[in-house]
Each structure stands twice: as structure tokens, then as C-alpha cells.
Amino acid sequence: MTTAIAAIIIFFIVVLVHEFGHFAVAKLVGIKVHEFSIGMGPRIGKLNKGETEYSLRVLPIGGYVRMEGEDEKSDDERSFSNKSPISRILVLLAGATMNFILALIIFFIVSIVIGTxxxxxxxxxxxxxxxxxxxxxxxxxxxxxxxxxxxxxxxxxxxxxxxxxxxxxxxxxxxxxxxxxxxxxxxxxxxxxxxxxxxxVSVIESIKYSFTNLIFIITLMFDFIKMAITGNINKGDVAGPIGVIQLIGETTKYGFLSVLNLAAFININLGFFNLLPIPALDGSRILFILVELVRGKPLDPEKEGIIHFIGFVFLIALMLLISYNDINRLNIF
CATH class of the missing domain: 2.30.42.10 (PDZ domain)
Known part of the structure; x- marks a missing residue:
């Protein structure tokens, strides 16, 4: 039960912070937001405020901000597609940025409590x-x-x-x-x-420690990508939602501060992964906007949408495969 509660709280906060980043900057630059959703799957609750619907869905493993003109053509001047490239890039960067900021805050809190x-x-x-x-x-x-x-x-x-x-x-x-x-x-x-x-115990040292940890973990992420490209990783080096839940369960044995450190690590992972230039992820959308800046005109929204849809299907398939490996590795059944 402790594992389940800890996992739900961590996933909820990580996703909430990420999507809030997109949402806040979208509102800031004047984009119309139709829905702010935490979780995936069937909706279990909603609140309408102004032009935006705030919804909670049953699976705390994702979330999204549905903006006008994000994946389709729109004549609305407040649509995502009609905003400047810089505004759109800022909106897309905001999710990962919020995850990194939360990780820095967590590292700072842990450092202040136990010292650097x-x-x-x-x-x-x-x-x-x-x-x-x-x-x-x-x-x-x-x-x-x-x-x-x-x-x-x-x-x-x-x-x-x-x-x-x-x-x-x-x-x-x-x-x-x-x-x-x-x-x-x-x-x-x-x-x-x-x-x-x-x-x-020092505020200055804790701030330094937080940024050093963030940079160190991001460096590890780049090293992992290099290993993946060269084929130097095995199935046990990758964990999906099931594997992460199991890791959270193990971490709870070592106390609240250990869980906080893991939450920071998960935040950095999510932020980093979302910035990779993989179709359907924020990094890919940013790449398309950069191409637009070079070309002087946007790509066809329908073609871009097809590419992102293919990427989404690929990511779902990859998640299912990793989850299957987690089940076999952990002998759940």
C-alpha cells in the first residue's frame, strides 16, 4: 500500500508540474487552452473555469494540455499555430524546465535537511x-x-x-x-x-549542490543515449512504469528523503526524455519549429500531425514492451 501511495503521489506531482509549465506559458503568451488534464484514460472528474476545462483522469502516468491549433489548422489568432515560433518554443520548453526546477528544489531541500x-x-x-x-x-x-x-x-x-x-x-x-x-x-x-x-549545512552550498546534481544526472542521461545508440545496454538497464513503481517501493524502505531524491531523478528523466527529438515529444515539435525558422514557412500541419501520430504509436508500443520486460524481470506473475 505504501508503494502504491508513494508511486501515485510522485507520478501525479511530476506530471502536474510538467503540464503546468506548458499551461502557464501558453496562457502567458495568449494561447487559448481548451483542456488541462492530469492522467490518461477515462475522466474521473472535471472543473470548468473560463475557456479551460481542468480534468483528472484515472491513470496517473501522463497528462496533456490541449491548445487551440496545436495539431490542426486554425484561423483563431490565439491558436498555438498562429503564435510566433519563439512563443511556441517557449511553451514546449516550459514542461521540461518545470521538471528541472522541481528537481533543483528537491535537491535543495534534501541538502538543507541533511547537509552538503x-x-x-x-x-x-x-x-x-x-x-x-x-x-x-x-x-x-x-x-x-x-x-x-x-x-x-x-x-x-x-x-x-x-x-x-x-x-x-x-x-x-x-x-x-x-x-x-x-x-x-x-x-x-x-x-x-x-x-x-x-x-x-549552508544555503550557498546547497544551491551549488542542487545544480551540480542536476548537471551530473543530465550528463548520465546523455551517456545512456550514447550507450543505447552503440548497443551497449541490456533490457535490465531500462525500466517502464512498472519498474519505476518497484523502484519507488524499494526506496521507501530508506526513508522520506530517499523518496524525495528519487522523485528528483524521475523529474529530470521526464524532462530530458521529453526534449529528445522523437516524434510526438516536445523535442520533436521544437525541432519542427526550428526547421520552420530556417525555411521561413511552417511545415504542413497535417503531415506533421501524421509524423507525431506515428511517433506516439511507437512510444506506446515501446512502453508496452518495456512494461512486459519489467513484468518478466520482476516475476510479477
């Missing part, structure tokens, strides 16, 4: 790699694999690329000391050296 990790070691676990190498409490990590580091995220980024041993330099009583460690794999499958670091 520093590079000063608080505890060295007995019998761990760091303990065996001679690293001590109070040592300050200043270099990893020959790369100078100024914050904990830099350490994590470099450490993630290490395959076998790792060279670490620390500052101890004003003296630089060098160590070579053999990382271990913990119960969760993570590579560790057996240390915990001190944290620092």
Missing part, C-alpha cells in the same frame, strides 16, 4: 578498504586518480570511472599522504571504500 557532503572524512569503517590502506578520520580528500577535487560530487564522478584500484591523496595535519585502495561492492551493488564524510 564535504571531502573531509568523518568515519572510516573498520576492515574496509580505506581502513586497511591507513586512511584516518579527519583526513581531507584532495585528489583522486591524479585529479584535484574541491567537492564530494567531483569525487563521486571520478570514483565512478575507476575499474580496479583507486589512488587517493588526503591532507592530514598539513601533510599530503597518498594511498592506493581496492574498492569493494556492497550489498546494493555499489562500489565503496568504507568511509563516510562530514556534511555542511
Amino acid at each position: 557532503p564535504t571531502t573531509e572524512i568523518d568515519t572510516v569503517m573498520q576492515n574496509g578498504p580505506a581502513y586497511e590502506a591507513g586512511i584516518k578520520n579527519g583526513d581531507k580528500i584532495i585528489s583522486v586518480e591524479g585529479n584535484k577535487i574541491s567537492d564530494w560530487q567531483e569525487f563521486k564522478n571520478i570514483f565512478a570511472t575507476v575499474e580496479n584500484t583507486v589512488d587517493i591523496k588526503v591532507l592530514r595535519d598539513g601533510e599530503v599522504k597518498s594511498f592506493t585502495l581496492d574498492p569493494q561492492i556492497d550489498e546494493s551493488g555499489n562500489k565503496v571504500i568504507g568511509i563516510s564524510v562530514k556534511t555542511n
Whole structure:
């Protein structure tokens, strides 16, 4: 039950924020909005206010903002298609932008609550790699694999690329000391050296930590795309709605802050994925508008609509395939 509630809340907030971005900017630039919907499938509730219908649908896995002239020709001066290219691009960018902003806010809240990790070691676990190498409490990590580091995220980024041993330099009583460690794999499958670091509660550091995390995760998304193009991923590396729900369930075991971090990660994933130039996604629509700017005239709305429809069918098929793999991987049945 906890998993279901957490999943519904996370999906609802992620979709709500994304669609609200489109909605708010559409209203701001004067586009007529017919419907603001959260969820997919049959409608379970609605509220009419002005020219817009606000609806709630049964499946909290999507949503949409239905604007005048978005997918069809319209003579209405307030239609999406009759607005300037820049206005349309801003509307399309707004959804992902709101997801990124929400992720930044979540990271900031988590950082303020638990503090921002520093590079000063608080505890060295007995019998761990760091303990065996001679690293001590109070040592300050200043270099990893020959790369100078100024914050904990830099350490994590470099450490993630290490395959076998790792060279670490620390500052101890004003003296630089060098160590070579053999990382271990913990119960969760993570590579560790057996240390915990001190944290620092600071608004400035929390803001910096939030942006660093956002950039780091977006970089991971680009790396994933490269791996997908080169065929270096397997079915287990991709999760659909079912897989995400299962991951949310696992995360709830570690507390509310862990769930918040996962929600931030999901927000960034949704925002990033929506900006990919895949037909039916915001990124593809932006690409068509950029082509329009180059050509000096828009593409045929009907032809563009057909392309987006084909892309939508492809995405639904892909979601079903991924969900099928999730069911097999998790042995749900």
C-alpha cells in the first residue's frame, strides 16, 4: 500500500508540474487552452473555469494540455499555430524546465535537511578498504586518480570511472599522504571504500549542490543515449512504469528523503526524455519549429500531425514492451 501511495503521489506531482509549465506559458503568451488534464484514460472528474476545462483522469502516468491549433489548422489568432515560433518554443520548453526546477528544489531541500557532503572524512569503517590502506578520520580528500577535487560530487564522478584500484591523496595535519585502495561492492551493488564524510549545512552550498546534481544526472542521461545508440545496454538497464513503481517501493524502505531524491531523478528523466527529438515529444515539435525558422514557412500541419501520430504509436508500443520486460524481470506473475 505504501508503494502504491508513494508511486501515485510522485507520478501525479511530476506530471502536474510538467503540464503546468506548458499551461502557464501558453496562457502567458495568449494561447487559448481548451483542456488541462492530469492522467490518461477515462475522466474521473472535471472543473470548468473560463475557456479551460481542468480534468483528472484515472491513470496517473501522463497528462496533456490541449491548445487551440496545436495539431490542426486554425484561423483563431490565439491558436498555438498562429503564435510566433519563439512563443511556441517557449511553451514546449516550459514542461521540461518545470521538471528541472522541481528537481533543483528537491535537491535543495534534501541538502538543507541533511547537509552538503564535504571531502573531509568523518568515519572510516573498520576492515574496509580505506581502513586497511591507513586512511584516518579527519583526513581531507584532495585528489583522486591524479585529479584535484574541491567537492564530494567531483569525487563521486571520478570514483565512478575507476575499474580496479583507486589512488587517493588526503591532507592530514598539513601533510599530503597518498594511498592506493581496492574498492569493494556492497550489498546494493555499489562500489565503496568504507568511509563516510562530514556534511555542511549552508544555503550557498546547497544551491551549488542542487545544480551540480542536476548537471551530473543530465550528463548520465546523455551517456545512456550514447550507450543505447552503440548497443551497449541490456533490457535490465531500462525500466517502464512498472519498474519505476518497484523502484519507488524499494526506496521507501530508506526513508522520506530517499523518496524525495528519487522523485528528483524521475523529474529530470521526464524532462530530458521529453526534449529528445522523437516524434510526438516536445523535442520533436521544437525541432519542427526550428526547421520552420530556417525555411521561413511552417511545415504542413497535417503531415506533421501524421509524423507525431506515428511517433506516439511507437512510444506506446515501446512502453508496452518495456512494461512486459519489467513484468518478466520482476516475476510479477
